Amino acid sequence: MRKLKGLMCLGLSVSLALASQAASAKDMVISIWDGYMAPDALDKFKADSGVDVDKALHATNEEIMGKLMASGGEGYDVVFVSSPFAEVLHKQGLLADIDPVKVPNLKNLYPEANQLEYDPGNHFSVPYTWGTTGICYRSDKVSPAPTSWNELLNPSDALKGKVTMLATDRWMLGAAFLAKGWSVNDNDPSHIAAVRDQLIATKKRILAFDDTTFYSKLASGESLMAHAWDGWCNYGTQANAAIKFVVPKEGSDLWVDTMVVLKSSKHQEAAFKFVNFMLAKENHAWVAENILYKIPNQAAMAGLSADLLKQYPNLTIAPSELLKMQQLRDLGGTTQKAYTRAVTEIMAAQN
Amino acid sequence: MSALHADRRLSAWLLAPGFGWLLTFLVVPCLLVLVYSFVERGVYGGIDWIFTWENYQRAFDPLYLGILLKSAKIAGLATLFAVLIGYPAAYAIARAPRRRQAVFLFLVMLPFWSNYLIRTYAWIVLLNREGLINRMLQLFGYSGDPISLLYTESSVVLGLVYNYIPFVILAIFSSLSRINNELWDASKDLGASGWMTFRRIILPLSVPGVAAGAVFVFVLSIGNFITADLLGGKQVQMVGNLIYSQFLTARDWPFGAALSFFLIAIMLILLFIQALVARRAEGGRA
Amino acid sequence: MSQSRSVGGTVLSTHLGLVYAFLYVPILVLILLSFNKSGLPTAWGGVSLKWYVALAHNTAILSAALNTLIVALSATFIACVLGTFLALGIELRRKGSDKGQVVDTLLMAPMIIPDIVLAIALLSFFNLLKVGLGLHSIIISHAVFNIAFVCAVVRTRLKHFDYSILEASIDLGAGWFTTFRRVLLPAIFPGVLAGGLLSFTLSVDEFIIAFFNSGSGQASTTLPMQIYAMIRFGVTPEINALATLVMLVSITALLASQRLTKAPRTHE
Numbered sequence: 001m002r003k004l005k006g007l008m009c010l011g012l013s014v015s016l017a018l019a020s021q022a023a024s025a026k027d028m029v030i031s032i033w034d035g036y037m038a039p040d041a042l043d044k045f046k047a048d049s050g051v052d053v054d055k056a057l058h059a060t061n062e063e064i065m066g067k068l069m070a071s072g073g074e075g076y077d078v079v080f081v082s083s084p085f086a087e088v089l090h091k092q093g094l095l096a097d098i099d100p101v102k103v104p105n106l107k108n109l110y111p112e113a114n115q116l117e118y119d120p121g122n123h124f125s126v127p128y129t130w131g132t133t134g135i136c137y138r139s140d141k142v143s144p145a146p147t148s149w150n151e152l153l154n155p156s157d158a159l160k161g162k163v164t165m166l167a168t169d170r171w172m173l174g175a176a177f178l179a180k181g182w183s184v185n186d187n188d189p190s191h192i193a194a195v196r197d198q199l200i201a202t203k204k205r206i207l208a209f210d211d212t213t214f215y216s217k218l219a220s221g222e223s224l225m226a227h228a229w230d231g232w233c234n235y236g237t238q239a240n241a242a243i244k245f246v247v248p249k250e251g252s253d254l255w256v257d258t259m260v261v262l263k264s265s266k267h268q269e270a271a272f273k274f275v276n277f278m279l280a281k282e283n284h285a286w287v288a289e290n291i292l293y294k295i296p297n298q299a300a301m302a303g304l305s306a307d308l309l310k311q312y313p314n315l316t317i318a319p320s321e322l323l324k325m326q327q328l329r330d331l332g333g334t335t336q337k338a339y340t341r342a343v344t345e346i347m348a349a350q351n
Numbered sequence: 352m353s354a355l356h357a358d359r360r361l362s363a364w365l366l367a368p369g370f371g372w373l374l375t376f377l378v379v380p381c382l383l384v385l386v387y388s389f390v391e392r393g394v395y396g397g398i399d400w401i402f403t404w405e406n407y408q409r410a411f412d413p414l415y416l417g418i419l420l421k422s423a424k425i426a427g428l429a430t431l432f433a434v435l436i437g438y439p440a441a442y443a444i445a446r447a448p449r450r451r452q453a454v455f456l457f458l459v460m461l462p463f464w465s466n467y468l469i470r471t472y473a474w475i476v477l478l479n480r481e482g483l484i485n486r487m488l489q490l491f492g493y494s495g496d497p498i499s500l501l502y503t504e505s506s507v508v509l510g511l512v513y514n515y516i517p518f519v520i521l522a523i524f525s526s527l528s529r530i531n532n533e534l535w536d537a538s539k540d541l542g543a544s545g546w547m548t549f550r551r552i553i554l555p556l557s558v559p560g561v562a563a564g565a566v567f568v569f570v571l572s573i574g575n576f577i578t579a580d581l582l583g584g585k586q587v588q589m590v591g592n593l594i595y596s597q598f599l600t601a602r603d604w605p606f607g608a609a610l611s612f613f614l615i616a617i618m619l620i621l622l623f624i625q626a627l628v629a630r631r632a633e634g635g636r637a
Numbered sequence: 638m639s640q641s642r643s644v645g646g647t648v649l650s651t652h653l654g655l656v657y658a659f660l661y662v663p664i665l666v667l668i669l670l671s672f673n674k675s676g677l678p679t680a681w682g683g684v685s686l687k688w689y690v691a692l693a694h695n696t697a698i699l700s701a702a703l704n705t706l707i708v709a710l711s712a713t714f715i716a717c718v719l720g721t722f723l724a725l726g727i728e729l730r731r732k733g734s735d736k737g738q739v740v741d742t743l744l745m746a747p748m749i750i751p752d753i754v755l756a757i758a759l760l761s762f763f764n765l766l767k768v769g770l771g772l773h774s775i776i777i778s779h780a781v782f783n784i785a786f787v788c789a790v791v792r793t794r795l796k797h798f799d800y801s802i803l804e805a806s807i808d809l810g811a812g813w814f815t816t817f818r819r820v821l822l823p824a825i826f827p828g829v830l831a832g833g834l835l836s837f838t839l840s841v842d843e844f845i846i847a848f849f850n851s852g853s854g855q856a857s858t859t860l861p862m863q864i865y866a867m868i869r870f871g872v873t874p875e876i877n878a879l880a881t882l883v884m885l886v887s888i889t890a891l892l893a894s895q896r897l898t899k900a901p902r903t904h905e
Contacts, residue, residue, distance in 0.1 A: 026854065029853045029854050031853065033866060033869045033870070034863070034866040034867045034869065034870065035867065035869070035870040036869075036870075054853070054854035054855055054856075055697075055854075055855060056853045056854050056855070056857075056858065057858065057862060057863060057866030058848075058866060059865040059866045059868050059869065060599075060869075062599035062600050062602075063599060063845075063848060065396075065599070065602065066598060066599050066602075066757065066849065067760070067848070067849055069396060069397060069602070070757055070760040070761055070764060070849065071760060071764050071770075072764070074764070074853075075770065075852060075853035075854075076853050088395050088396060088602075091394075091395045092395045092396070092397065161499070164584075167580075167585045169600055203586060207502060207584065208501075208502045208584025208585065208586065209584055209585035209586065210584065210585070212868050212869070212871070213472075213475075213581075213871075216677045216678065216679045216680070216871075217679070219677060219679065219680060220677075220679035220680060222479055222480050222679070235870075235871075239675075239677060239680070291870070332394070333392060333393075333394050333395070333396065333603075336396075336600075336601055336602070337392075337601050337603055337606075339601075340596050340597065340600050340601035340603070341414075341601075343596065343600075344414065344418070344588065344593060344596060345414060347585060347586070347587075347588035347592065348414060348417060348418050348421070348588040351586060358729070359730070361729065361813075362725070362726040362727075362729040362730045363726070364726075365722040365723070365725045365726030365729070366722070366723060366726030366727065366730075367726075368718075368719050368722060368723075369719040369720060369722055369723030369726070369784055369788065370723065372715075372719055372780065372781070372784060373747065373781065373784060373785075376759065376762075376777055376778070376780075376781045377746070377747055377750075377755075377781050379762060380755070380758035380759050380761065380762035381750065381754070381755075381758050383758055383761050383762060383765070384754055384757065384758040384761070436656060436659075437656075439649055439652045439653070440652060440653050440656040442649060443649040443650060443652060443653040444653065446646070446649065450895075450898075452827065453830060454891060454895060455653075456830065456831065456834055457834070457887070457891050458657065458891075459657075459660065460834045460835075460837075460838050461884060461887055461888070462660050462661060462663070462664045462884075463838045463841075463842065464838065464841055464842075464880075464883055464884070464887065465664065465667060465880035465883065465884070466842065466860065466861065466864050466876055466880060467842050467844075467861070468864055468865065468868065468872055468876075469667055469670075469864075469872060469876050469877055469880060470663055470664075470667065472667075472670075472678050472872065473663035473664070473666040473667040473670070473678075474663050475678065476666050476670070476678050476679065477662070477663060477666060479679070483666070513659070513660075513663070516656075516659075516660070517660075517835075517838070518835060520656075521790065521831040521832075521834060521835050522789070522790055522793060522831070522835075524827070524831055525790045525791070525793045525794045525827060525828040525831040525832070526793035526794060526796065528794065528827035528828070529794065529797070529798075556797060559792070559793040559796045560793040563789045563790060563792075563793050566745060566748070566789075567748070567786070567789075570745070570748045570749050571748070574749075574751045574752060590751070591751065594751045594753055594754065595753055598753050598754075598757060599753070604757070607753075607754075608754070611750070611751050611754045614751075615746070615749055615750060618749050619742055619743075619745070619746070619749065622741075622742050622745050622749070623738055623739070623741075623742045626738040626741040626742055627738055630738065
């Protein structure tokens with residue numbers, strides 16, 4: 001018994017000692033969604049520049065925002081967040097300015113990618129991927145092809161219980177705003193109320209709100225139409241070639257995932273080198289080729305194979321088309337709270 | 352009562368480390384968040400140090416109370432089923448030979464050392480329209496439409512029962528493990544039937560375990576959000592989802608804090624009542 | 638052995654068997670999916686070991702798994718020790734007084750507090766004190782709710798406990814420590830074991846508190862954090878492969894320990 005206790009104490013102290021290796025031996029830290037960059041990218045970067053990058057993961061924008069807000073950005077150098085959140089971080093003074101001299105590969109970007117509303121000129125953020133939202137559907141089971149958001153919001157009897165919608169607030173409400181011809185950044189309380197009522201009615205006719213597994217439901221036939229991001233719809237197409245993507249006639253949103261450098265970072269030089277590396281043609285192209293998302297990198301997109309573009313037509317949506325869509329912006333406190341409340345009311349409504 | 356109970360110093364020494372830990376790492380941090388609940392949300396989501404009652408006023412909204420009630424109903428159902436199913440299982444393990452008990456307990460917990468997400472995905476595979484359960488039914492001749500087992504309140508209850516039943520089993524086992532076979536035999540010898548022995552002796556002795564297990568399931572269920580999301584298709588809004596959305600989506604820490612403490616207060620009151628009832632059921636023995 | 642006892646025994650055993658079946662059916666599905674050639678849980682693509690191969694090369698998942706083990710074991714150890722002492726201290730102080738309900742209720746607080754609140758509270762606290770984050774901060778955070786669970790479970794074991802045997806032991810000359818080690822601990826051991834198992838299981842699957850209180854970087858990433866981060870693009874069956882291996886290792890260890898501790902047959 002004595003020996004067992006002694007062993008346990010030893011084990012505990014060893015593990016605590018191991019555990020408190022809080023300071024990473026690495027040169028800088030990034031936080032990114034899993035699978036969002038090439039598995040060997042960091043090794044390549046280290047070979048190129050000698051900088052050792054530690055990769056932290058986050059599952060959603062909201063979670064990494066919570067952590068950055070609570071800790072003032074401590075411990076992170078580069079973070080991948082969607083554009084409205086980059087805006088918020090900038091307004092809170094947490095971001096470093098992007099020095100174009102230190103990030104020369106910015107020249108690879110489309111001119112349109114330098115005119116994005118949330119950060120014209122890319123002063124505090126660098127766009128990494130972009131795209132739009134629309135309807136992803138089984139072309140072999142749904143005919144004619146859907147053309148309007150209303151087909152998703154008020155599914156026909158044939159489609160009742162076979163439709164999924166996105167669960168994240170901006171897109172869930174966004175679909176209803178767009179269907180009525182309003183802005184995806186709408187702050188009018190009467191509009192928000194109308195959208196809420198529409199979605200409460202929608203909820204009764206759909207299968208589920210689903211952000212993460214909707215394409216496998218499409219592939220298996222459990223659902224026939226899904227509210228989807230363009231890149232995600234490509235995964236469905238990958239699984240089942242009958243799955244197609246369409247942007248409804250009322251228009252859609254332009255979402256952008258960006259890289260930001262934190263002002264609190266003690267390794268800003270290394271951070272800029274990293275951002276520059278990710279914008280290099282061959283590195284950035286990996287994203288389009290493997291994650292099937294559009295990237296704002298003109299040089300990289302030009303190098304994509306024709307077969308890839310044929311298989312996934314939404315990769316060919318031109319930047320000029322994208323810029324015509326409504327760009328997602330930060331809503332400000334009052335409106336964001338109103339959106340959250342609307343979503344709560346929708347989710348809590350009796351079916 | 353024994354002299355041990357009179358030795359206040361001994362119990363103070365025993366209490367100190369645990370209390371100290373909870374004081375430093377629970378009470379103080381939560382006081383911080385409690386302070387947040389009395390100030391305003393900053394424009395961009397941080398904190399503006401301006402005192403206000405507004406957060407608590409907003410918390411008194413029927414929307415949030417409705418969600419609490421709905422969550423309590425679902426959590427309550429989950430607790431009921433978990434206890435009903437878990438009690439006999441715990442009893443069976445407690446009756447097993449001492450040496451084997453650890454094995455049985457390990458086997459109860461083992462499935463839960465996989466990951467919550469993949470377990471839930473496994474349930475989705477079982478329950479969805481093209482899923483295994485519907486396929487089995489069809490195999491056995493059922494010819495109607497596939498049953499929609501998913502994205503309902505029932506599937507959320509099922510998910511909660513599944514994930515928390517081991518907690519009930521462990522808690523009830525802990526209090527039942529005292530009961531040895533001699534007690535059972537003695538009761539028999541005195542002429543009581545099996546059922547009577549159970550009702551009059553075993554059951555009251557196991558009340559602390561049942562109470563603890565029930566609280567575990569209820570409390571864990573009410574705060575659970577991922578089951579409601581994945582198995583409920585986000586159609587069921589639980590308290591867990593609500594608090595998350597305030598802290599993370601709305602980035603409204605003051606309101607999230609106010610809502611949380613308001614709900615915690617309600618739950619503490621309910622638990623206090625439960626502790627009273629449990630005491631009565633135990634028969635008031637010290 | 639009376640008739641009713643064996644009938645009751647059979648019913649109980651059957652029930653236990655059914656409960657195990659209920660617990661393990663999804664696990665069997667999960668294990669099956671680890672051999673699924675297609676990555677999607679809804680489409681069977683044939684048998685393949687590719688996910689096991691991928692897992693072997695996935696240093697990120699493996700290091701996260703190791704971190705989770707360290708965190709769970711450490712937090713459980715702390716919780717078992719502190720929680721058991723806490724339970725003892727509380728039970729010894731109670732003289733059947735009614736104030737007991739207040740203490741009971743307050744001790745439930747760590748379990749009631751929504752995990753996001755605790756996560757943010759602890760991060761703010763650590764930030765205020767300028768404490769560096771890492772696995773150790775996760776361990777400290779996990780120990781908070783684990784202590785409450787262990788304490789609650791051990792207390793169920795201590796209620797109606799016959800303290801006179803402890804007194805007898807001391808009267809007979811054994812010191813406090815020996816009494817604790819030789820008399821009390823074996824008696825409450827099932828409770829401590831149950832509490833420890835519970836606490837370990839909670840830690841192994843806990844995400845949000847770990848996420849908020851981890852240091853930034855891979856050295857601080859736990860398995861739940863790693864897996865939840867995969868949710869955006871789909872949780873690949875590498876995780877199923879990992880879970881299958883964990884179960885295999887655990888069951889083997891269990892069976893081995895049962896064999897090794899074959900005690901001489903005492904009357905039971």
